[in-house]
Amino acid sequence: MLGALLKSVGLRRGRGTGGVSIILLIKYCSLICFAGPRSRLQELQQTAKSKHDLEFLMGVEVEFQLMKPATESTPAQQVQTSSHPYSTASLRNAYLPVLEEIVSSLVKAGVQIRQFHGEGARGFFEITGEPLAPLEAADTLVFMQETIRSVCSNRGLHATLFPKPL
Numbered sequence: 001m002l003g004a005l006l007k008s009v010g011l012r013r014g015r016g017t018g019g020v021s022i023i024l025l026i027k028y029c030s031l032i033c034f035a036g037p038r039s040r041l042q043e044l045q046q047t048a049k050s051k052h053d054l055e056f057l058m059g060v061e062v063e064f065q066l067m068k069p070a071t072e073s074t075p076a077q078q079v080q081t082s083s084h085p086y087s088t089a090s091l092r093n094a095y096l097p098v099l100e101e102i103v104s105s106l107v108k109a110g111v112q113i114r115q116f117h118g119e120g121a122r123g124f125f126e127i128t129g130e131p132l133a134p135l136e137a138a139d140t141l142v143f144m145q146e147t148i149r150s151v152c153s154n155r156g157l158h159a160t161l162f163p164k165p166l
Contacts, residue, residue, distance in 0.1 A: 038135065038138070041134055041135050041138065042135055044134075045133065045134055045135060055133070056133065056134055057131035057132060057133065057137075058131060058132060058133075058134050058137035058138075059128070059129070059131050059137070060128070060129035060130075060131075060132065060137050060140050060141050060144065061126060061127070061128045061129070062126065062127050062128075062141065062144045062145060062148060062161065063119055063124065063125070063126045063161075064124070064125060064126075064127075064148055064159045064160060064161050065078055065121070065123055065124050065125075065159070065160040065162075066078070066079045066095055066098070066123045066124075066125065066152065066157050066158075066159055067079065067123070067157065067158040067159070067160060068156075068157065068158070069156070069157070069158045076158060078121075078122060078123045078124075079094075079095055079122070079123040079157070080093075080122055080123065081093040081095060081118065081122045081123050082118070082122070091117065091118055095123070095157075098151065098152065098155050098157065099116055099125060099127075101151050101155075102116075102127065102147060102148055102151045102152075103116055103127065105147050105151060106127070106129075106143075106144060106147055109143065109147070111129055111140055111143065111144065112129060112130040113127060113128070113129055113130075114128045114129060114130050115127075115128050116128070127144065127148070129144065145161050148161070149161075
């Protein structure tokens with residue numbers, strides 16, 4: 001394995017090259033093999049632009065289930081909202097102020113929100129942002145998730161960030 005990797009970067013095993021090979025191998029691996037996901041995404045964006053004159057936009061959408069947190073005697077429970085999850089009626093409930101606070105916090109932080117609405121189950125919601133460049137979209141996704149968790153926690157709720165928590 002080491003020989004094949006050294007050969008791929010133009011080095012050979014042999015006398016007197018061990019130290020140089022190891023140093024170059026470490027530099028090669030740190031640049032190529034172990035680049036972080038942010039660096040790799042940025043590199044791919046730059047390559048697409050410079051070699052192919054391509055730019056990408058990615059949509060950001062967060063779906064989450066509002067839950068009443070577990071206690072010592074009861075498991076976490078999904079909140080009760082309208083039985084019409086795909087209509088505007090899904091927002092006529094006690095949790096609309098929580099959603100409005102989340103959206104307001106995101107907008108104040110500079111996140112452009114396209115829409116927010118009820119999703120396919122009781123207590124299940126979606127917030128959609130405007131399309132962004134890939135690295136900015138990834139950062140925005142993480143920021144949106146943390147904002148949702150924080151606002152819900154401050155309101156005594158738990159927000160799952162996966163579609164079917166139960």
